[in-house]
Amino acid sequence: MGHVEQLFVRVVESGSFKKAxxxxxxxxxxxxxxxxxxxxxxxxxxxRRSTQRTTPTELGQRYYERLRVILxxxxxxxxxxxxxxxxxxxxxxxxxxxxFGTRFVVPVVSxxxxxxxxxxxxLLLGSPFESLVENDxxxxxxxxxxxDSSLIAKHLGHNQRVLVASPGYLDQQGTPTSLDQLEAHNFxxxxxxxxxxxxxxxxxxxxxxLKIRSNMTVNSVSAxxxxxxxxxxxxxxxxxxxxDDIESGSLMRLLPDRPLRSFPxxxxxxxxxxxxxxxxxxxxxxxxxxxxxxx
Numbered sequence: 001m002g003h004v005e006q007l008f009v010r011v012v013e014s015g016s017f018k019k020a021x022x023x024x025x026x027x028x029x030x031x032x033x034x035x036x037x038x039x040x041x042x043x044x045x046x047x048r049r050s051t052q053r054t055t056p057t058e059l060g061q062r063y064y065e066r067l068r069v070i071l072x073x074x075x076x077x078x079x080x081x082x083x084x085x086x087x088x089x090x091x092x093x094x095x096x097x098x099x100f101g102t103r104f105v106v107p108v109v110s111x112x113x114x115x116x117x118x119x120x121x122x123l124l125l126g127s128p129f130e131s132l133v134e135n136d137x138x139x140x141x142x143x144x145x146x147x148d149s150s151l152i153a154k155h156l157g158h159n160q161r162v163l164v165a166s167p168g169y170l171d172q173q174g175t176p177t178s179l180d181q182l183e184a185h186n187f188x189x190x191x192x193x194x195x196x197x198x199x200x201x202x203x204x205x206x207x208x209x210l211k212i213r214s215n216m217t218v219n220s221v222s223a224x225x226x227x228x229x230x231x232x233x234x235x236x237x238x239x240x241x242x243x244d245d246i247e248s249g250s251l252m253r254l255l256p257d258r259p260l261r262s263f264p265x266x267x268x269x270x271x272x273x274x275x276x277x278x279x280x281x282x283x284x285x286x287x288x289x290x291x292x293x294x295x
Contacts, residue, residue, distance in 0.1 A: 072274035088116030096141035098126035
């Protein structure tokens with residue numbers, strides 16, 4: 001596939017001449033001229049240009065889809081031909097939630113780079129990119145139910161959640177033994193969204209968010225953990241954050257006979273006819289990491 005065809009694919013996937021130019025380290029005017037020359041050669045208008053976004057025409061979309069297959073086939077062929085050499089090279093761009101990514105994805109990236117010194121990894125933590133293709137991301141780690149999309153999802157496990165409080169807090173405020181008793185307690189929340197979410201249990205029952213009383217919201221898992229350890233209130237959060245504290249007795253697991261609903265963990269990536277080895281290997285290592293941990 002020629003340079004200009006690859007350029008066209010990048011423009012379609014990024015939705016912008018400017019973004020494509022930045023990615024390919026070219027001037028936007030050069031990209032525009034080359035695409036115009038391609039359209040002139042084909043005698044077809046391939047792109048609709050606007051100040052907001054560049055989108056393919058109907059024929060442009062057909063041209064893009066066929067070129068994408070050809071490009072994927074070319075990548076697959078190159079990896080097959082280079083099978084005697086390390087296939088883990090180039091750049092791998094990953095996005096993941098901040099705290100989960102720090103705890104689980106960073107060690108996997110270290111493992112991957114130990115296997116593949118020629119691989120460059122860019123890990124973007126906490127950036128909720130809506131479009132992986134547009135932002136040139138290879139794979140995203142997501143927690144929770146996934147919206148319908150064109151992305152492919154690989155299920156990696158479940159993020160178990162717990163209600164926890166310190167023994168000191170419980171000595172002062174009493175230990176809740178039923179859902180109704182939670183109303184009398186103070187919660188430390190991770191986000192304003194948590195304040196609007198019912199506490200959901202594995203059996204389908206709920207504790208209404210309207211009954212949750214809180215005087216502190218902080219969007220850092222380590223800060224929430226510190227506040228809970230200091231006896232400032234109850235928190236509902238991931239088991240992996242508090243497992244060691246529960247084990248040591250620094251924190252108590254509340255309502256242990258009422259397990260909470262867990263959230264699925266997925267690796268998601270664009271639907272392509274070919275999945276690069278670097279993405280497959282990252283997903284394999286992350287799946288192994290999560291399988292060996294309490295999540």
